[in-house]
Amino acid sequence: MQHDVTATSAPRRQPNFSMTRRAGELVFVSGQMAFDEGFRIVGDDVTAQTRTCLENIVRQLSAASLGASDIVKTTVWLTRVEDFAAFDAAYGTFFGNVVLPARSTVRADLMVPGALVEIEATACHAGVRT
Template structure:
């Protein structure tokens, strides 16, 4: 098993690795909607927060030689589920190729770090021809 911390990656909000890897599967820790170097500073609204979360996930993936095209499963956590679900989906789907959406679980939660509106974690399969 390999534990990854990505140089220049998002600042962890707790004691964890950006990702762990085992047998070709990469488990990416849930990312927050802040920007690297500005922990806890969040933009307003679900659209901007979703964009920041996806950017942070992409930074971690790129640091591992992967991309959103390699994602097989996402888990989404929304603090204002009823209010933000439809708008979140509109933004989220733009990050994946049409007809290539990963499996997904999306749940409403009572709170997230930094009082964020959204957090997303990933399960990714490393293509067999890419080794790190």
């Protein structure tokens, strides 16, 4: 069964897509940018924006009773290649001792002015992963 599991405290929704979708044991979180509650980009550097993106993902996952340790795959878009090292450090710090998800990272132009990073995630309950 598939359904939207969007967190109620999430930033205002973009039109025409679901923030999250469940498909069986998997939960897919749409790309998250460093939006605050007013749907404004926060953070002047990729470190702050990465942390906010990941916090937004975890907020979405909490509606499905999942957390950071349940993320199995992320896809990351960076606007500047030179931000990769700072992004990677912030990403590693965020996950701490959690087994890092598989990840793809690419450079891309993002749709929102001021956005330096966008991250989407796939998660599943820890008991289901192999």
